[in-house]
Structure formats: C-alpha cells, structure tokens
Amino acid sequence: MAKSYRRGLWPFGRTRQILSGVDLALHPGEVVGLTGENGSGKSTLMKILVGEIRADQGMISRSGRLGYCPQTPLVYDRLSCDEHFDLFGRAYGMTEQEMAASRESIYNEFGFKRYARTRADQLSGGTLAKLNLGLALLADPDVLLLDEPSSGFDWDTYQRFWVLVAERRAAGRTVMIISHFVVDENRFDRILDIQDGKVVVR
Numbered sequence: 001m002a003k004s005y006r007r008g009l010w011p012f013g014r015t016r017q018i019l020s021g022v023d024l025a026l027h028p029g030e031v032v033g034l035t036g037e038n039g040s041g042k043s044t045l046m047k048i049l050v051g052e053i054r055a056d057q058g059m060i061s062r063s064g065r066l067g068y069c070p071q072t073p074l075v076y077d078r079l080s081c082d083e084h085f086d087l088f089g090r091a092y093g094m095t096e097q098e099m100a101a102s103r104e105s106i107y108n109e110f111g112f113k114r115y116a117r118t119r120a121d122q123l124s125g126g127t128l129a130k131l132n133l134g135l136a137l138l139a140d141p142d143v144l145l146l147d148e149p150s151s152g153f154d155w156d157t158y159q160r161f162w163v164l165v166a167e168r169r170a171a172g173r174t175v176m177i178i179s180h181f182v183v184d185e186n187r188f189d190r191i192l193d194i195q196d197g198k199v200v201v202r
C-alpha cells in the first residue's frame, strides 16, 4: 500500500510520500513490533490498518474483530470510565453481562476500579492510558493494534501489560505494538521497521 499527505492548501501545497510499497500480513498467535524513527509513518500505517484513514493505493483485507489503542486517547472528556465502557460495549454489540464481565476484568487487571466514576478529563495521564487500552481490549479482539500503549504506565502496570500480551498470544490472538523501546525486543515474535516508506524485517 502507499500513502502520501498534502501539506498546505491546494493548489499550492506539496505532497509528501510517507508509505510506498508497504506489504505486510499479521497472523494468529503472534506479537509483532512496529518500529521506525519519529515521523517514519508507524501511526499512519496503523490508522490505515484499522480503517481510520485510507491508503492512496493498495488493498487491505481484515478478518475477525479489531481492537485499536490510538497514540492519543480518543475519549469523551465528560464521560466516566464506566460510561466509556458502556458506550464502547454497545457499539461492539456486547450484551450487558459480557460488557460488565470484561470491564471488571480490565479494572482488576490494571487496578483502576476506583476511577470507575471519574470523568476522563479528571484522570491522570497513566490512568487515561489504562482506559485507552481497556477500551481496545473490551470486546476481546482477534487483532489488537496498539500505538505506543505503555508510555504512561508505571512499572507494575508495564509488567502486567506484557503478561496480558503473552496471554493473548497463547490464546491465538494477534497483537501489533508500535514501540520505541529496544529493551522490549525479546518480547516480540517479529519486529518490523519502517524505513524510507517500506516495511523491512529487523
């Protein structure tokens, strides 16, 4: 696939090619890392994979349920954590029982039940990151796409995050994570690097 962005107003703007000839496939039961220098196109690629933006050229085929954790949390300032889970659960078509069970397990896993009724605009950055990840996990997606999910996490949450990723892999789910940390390298089955608009295996 290929993607370029136009900068400036038409007809004076210039087009900048971000991705060119990207070809990748994600398989069940694997944890894939996506790296690349700042501005290389990692978030752009992930946004294309989830359908948030369109590629200029190419074809994407998806199967199963997708969960997406964007780099900047997409939340509603005035809704509480509970209300977010409720809203997303309905959008996913989950029953009340399924949604409540999943929500409680996410609260327990990441230890933020005490903020269940706190509005998003009153959460700390780390708790907001937990909510962002929790919303992506809510419907137990087959494919989980995470754009730098752990940047606001404390050490304990960071460890729990990787346990959860390992559990998903064991359950045959796919996880793709944008990460800058070389220290995480051994946690991935494959690491893909974006270089000059293309995906290369590291």
Ligand SMILES: Nc1ncnc2c1ncn2[C@@H]1O[C@H](COP(=O)(O)OP(=O)(O)OP(=O)(O)O)[C@@H](O)[C@H]1O
Pocket: 005, 006, 007, 018, 036, 037, 038, 039, 040, 041, 042, 043, 044, 045
């Ligand atoms: N909507 C947009 N319009 C114009 N240019 C954009 C747009 N979104 C991203 N870009 C540009 O495309 C390039 C790739 O951006 P992207 O966010 O995909 O990079 P990234 O690899 O995720 O970066 P980082 O590591 O800093 O998060 C950057 O130069 C960015 O400025």
